Amino acid sequence: MCGIAGYYGFGQDRALLETMNSCIQHRGPDGEGYYLSESTSADSNSVGSVGLAHRRLAIVDRAHGQEPMVSADGQTILIYNGEVYNYRELRAELEGLGRAFTTVSDTEVVLQAYEEWGTDAFDRFNGMFGLAILDRAKGRLVLARDHFGIKPLYWANAGSEHEPQLLFASEIKPILATGKIEAKPNERILYRYLRYRIHDDTAETFFEGVNKLLPGEMMTVDLGTGRFRISSFTRLREELEELSKVGTPYTPDVVDEYRRRFTEAIRLRLNSEVPVGSALSGGLDSSAVVVTINRLMQEKAEGLEAVGAKQNTFSAVFPNAINDEEAYADAAIAVCEDIEAHKIKPTPESFDADLEDFVRTMEEPIISSGPYAQYCVMREAAKHVTVLLDGQGADEMMAGYIPYYFAYLRQLKDDGDVATLARESSSSLDIFYRLGRFRLKGMASGKKAVSMATLLKRDWAQKFSGESFGNIPANLKLRLIDDLFAKSLPSLLRYEDKNTMRFSLEGRVPFLDKEVVKYLFSLSDEAIIKEGWNKRVLRDATRGLLPEMISNRRNKIGFTTPEAEWFKLMKERIYKIFMSNSFYSRPYWDREQVLTAFEEYLNGKNDADTMIFWRLLNVELWFREFIDKNEAPADVKAGKSDYEANPGKELDIVSGGVRFRRYPLQTDVFARSTELAPAVSAYVERFFSGLPEAPEEARKAVEGHPWYLLVSEKIVAITQGRSFPVWEIEVSPAARVLSKFVTRTPAGIGLGSPWSMQIAINEVGLPLIVKAAAASVVGKFQGKSGVFYDVVGHNINAIDGATPYSLGAASNSVKLAPKDPDVVARSLSAAVRALLPADVTATFGGTAIMDANDLGVVVMGHDTALPKETIAGMFKDNPQGQGSQATPMSLVFAQDAPAE
Structure with missing residues (x-):
């Protein structure tokens, strides 16, 4: 297992290859290699130039098999990521054709198989691979991806259609790192993900201009012209569709044959020169792998040296959570001999800490936080083994999810098979009952319905009104095949690859043995669903090996996290993300609708699914990691000198006939724990201490002039504990209704949010708020303004909502006016x-x-001899700003004698 990267059309650029290779070191910590071809054109910087890079995770023939591997005649060069499990049979066939080998690696078999059979060799491989072959004799570069897409291969054209410049790699990060492709979102894919919860079903990725080869595809690049063509090297999908019509009757002999083939697939995947273990969720699929390995160990089968004296298993457990499978994992462990079970306990705290790295690892958004459980398992497994088998793929080929039942029943109805339809319907009643009870419970709850469609901005969503998503409704096997190659399995394989390789592990998936899959689809539908039992052939093939509580499991959980429980525990982190300036600024969703939906979800008032919120979170974090340039907004100047204005602001202003010079001071973020007076006075001292080194103009403006300290009420209120995080505010129905009648401002000022309205109600009581609102309505008819605050009190006017562009607590808190501002002054x-x-x-x-603020200035308290009008006037253009400048205080120097 390794990582590959390369290019076409960039000359002999070793530095470019090294940049790409450095991004995938985790995929191959055991070595690296490079190959740069000579151009076939006079222009050595473009046409014909190929660069190949490789990172090696040594599994088989560790002493040899280094890459790029060059053929004996120097004409064929291979970089390869994966394992071909039938390489011994292919080697014997090639030797029979007169070929000689210098290593015992599968890499050399892949190389010589291509030399012998060309691209037809790929369809002979049974395994997983993403590879690139420079064929100098035929003047072409060939990229290929395995039949099921177990191993990834991404590519991008940084040139034009007529003058291509191609980049390719096992991950997207190396392509972006070249700087040849701008990291931009593919909004069509983004919409389909947000709206329909799908991804990885097309060749496009979430990055505009970055694509992937689909399962069983290859790209052929003409070295002379750079023109490239993508085609399929296999008919596997078509073969499965043809085999599905064979319908071999389901008999005990069929079960025996499936057991033999499945066992052999596992045995082949235990071949390794480094330790091998197993992922064990407790479900039927992974448990079947574990108990089959256990039986092979007891039978002392050949080729199990890498398993060791004890089989290492790795399970994610969630004690007391609704989706914990520890009891099932324990049952599988109990029936095995010579086993070393490792249990990993992911927590919301660890998820919070790992969130950025997890998003970076996945490279593209995913449909739930479930793969984090796998991420944690792989991190622990890497401490003990280098190869890990798991049960991926069984659900998509043997109807592991409830919707498959409905597809099968509709098929039986359309076929007119009344007897089988009646039998399967009655045998599945318990499943339908649980599903129906859950849905009826949701409908009867009276909770507000929430869907992603209600949270997306209408004008953006309208651009993609032609997009749709659907499944094959009434043909079981065709539905399974579609999910194997497009609708379901590709995303799961992406998670598997990213999570394993993040920790330098090789993941192997025995259910996706090509020959086992072909055999399964040649059987009648009863091998998949019979008498209400899905995965029937697997259940029957492992009876006597698995405990009955696993063989007879009806509930499907999967390798996931207790997301609903975690999100409630992580609400503070989630609120902060949803209330951030970046989230607010995205053109895709309505932040206010998202916040309202999330709050209602936490309070049990709507039927929102956590996966809705996860998709929003994931996209936001993905943007921050891959798309945003990490540049400060235009109104921010990091490290601003004490002696200069904020961007877009002036130092001088005239108020009350007096010219004032204002110096805003940039500070650390103030928090509730900050001691206000010592902190403020320290910044003032910094200003005066730095004067000797300040510009001469600043020294002249300061020396001998009367000066004043002006402080934002925001930091006063925060340090007084009068700033309240929104997740601590319990919003009443009255606050929610009343806030809708208040004009909302981009700055978050006033009572235009449920949280700020609730704080106002808490402060003066609901009756006074209602009275003031009524008076305001009357006042408007009379042409009066400000009536509301005249009735309710001007301290309520000072309430600020959460401002998304602010730093610290101000971005996600509602703030009251400071207490005793004269005393504070x-x-x-x-x-x-x-x-x-x-x-x-x-x-x-x-x-x-x-x-x-931008709407006006109020002097809340002071101890100066100046008239309030003069103080307000010196601040009428708000020199401190309300953004992320972090300048909550200013020193103001009267340049003329002030009128006191």
Whole structure:
């Protein structure tokens, strides 16, 4: 198992290859290799130039098999990621044709098989692979991906249709790292994911211009012209559709043959020179793999050296959670001998800590947080083994999910098979009963219905009104085949590959043995569903090996997390993401609708599915990781000098006939735990201490001039504990209704959100709020403004909602007006006078607590001798700003003698 990367059309660029290869070191920590071809054109920087890079995870023939591997005549060069499990048979066939081998690796078999049979060799391989072959003799570069797409292969054209420049790799990150392709979202794929919860069903990725080869596809590049063609090297899908019509009757002999083939598939995948273990969820599929390995060990079968004296199993468990499968995993472990069971306990705390790396690992959004359980299992497994078998793929070929039952029943109805329809319907009543009871319970709850369609911005969604998604409704096997190659399995295989390779593990999936799958689809439908039991042939083939509680399981859980429980525990983190400036600024969703839906979900007032919120979270985090440039907004200047204005603002202003110079001070983020007076006075001291090195103009504006300290009421309220995170505010129906009648501002100021309205109700009571609202309506008819606040009190006017562009608590909290602002002003003045030298404080005129924003300025409290009108006037253009400038305080110097 390895990682590959390469290019066509960029000359001999070793540095480019090294950049790409450095991104996939985790896929192959055991070595690296490079190959640069000579151009076949006079222009050595474009046509004909090929570069190949490889990272090796040594599994078979560790002493040899290094890549890129070059043929004996130097004409064929291979880089290869994967394992071909029938390589011994192919080697023997090739030797019979007169070929000689210098290694015992499957890599050399792949190379020589191509030399012998060309691209027809790919269809002979039974295994998993993503490969690139430079064929100098035929003047072509060939890329190929295995029959089921177990191993990935991404590509992009950084050139044009007529002058292609191709990049390819096992992951997307190497392609983006070249800088040749801009990281931009593919909005069509994004919409389909958000709206229909699907992905990986087409060749397109979430990145515009980055594609992938689909299962069983190859790309052939003409080295002379750069023109490339994508085609299928196999008819496997068509073969399965043809075999599905054979319908071999389901008999005990069929069960025996399936057991033999399935066991052999597992045995082949135990071939390794490094330790091999198994992932065990507790479900039927992974348990079948574990008990089959156990039987092979007891029979002392050949080729099990890598398993060791004990089989290592790895399970994710969630004690006391509704979807915990530990009891089933324990049952499988109990029937095995010589087993070393490892249990991993993912938690919401660990998920929170790993979230960014998990998103980075997946590279593209996924439909739920479920694969995080697999991520945790792989991280632990890597400490003990290098190869891991699991049960991936069984659900998609043997009807592991409830919707398959309905497809089968509709098929029987359409075929007119009344007897089988009646039998299967009655045998499946318990499944339908549980499903129906769950749905009826949801309908009877009276909860508000929520769907992703209600959360997306209408104008954006309208662009994709032609998009749709559907499944094959009434043919069981065709539905399964469609899910194997497009609708379901590709995404699961992506998770598997990303999670295993993140921790330098090779994942092997015995259910996706090509010959086993072909045999299964040649059987009658009864091998898949019979008498209400799905996976019937697997259940029958493992009876006597598996405990009955697993063989007779009806409930499907899967390798997942208790997402509903976790999201409630992680609500603070989720709120912060939903209330961030970046989330607010995306053109895809309505943030207010999302916040309302999430709050209602937490309070049990709607029927929202956590996967709706996960998709929104995942897209936001994906944007931050891969798309956003990590550039500060235009109104932010990191490390701003104390002696310059905020961007877009002026230093000087005239108020009350006096010219004032304002210096906004950039600070750390204030929190509830910040001691206000010491912190503020320390920033003032910093300003004066730095004056000797300040520009001459600043020194002249400061020296000998009366000065004042103006402080944002926001940081005062925060440090007084009068700022409340939205997740701590229990919103009443009255607050929700009343807030809808208030004009909402982009700045989040006022009572236009349920949280800020609720805080106002808590502060003065609902009757006064209602009275003020009624008076306001009357006042509007009379042409009066401000009536609401005249009735309710101007302290309510100072309530700020959560402002998405702010830093710290202000971005996700509702803030009351500060308490006793005059007292606060005096305490801050006293702290400044105590800290600064007497010659500096001699001209200090005091402190003002300001509520300054783009809608107006209010002097909430002060201890200066200036008229409030003058103080307000010096701040009428809001020099501190309300964004992420982190300038919540200013020093203001009167350049003329102030009127006191």
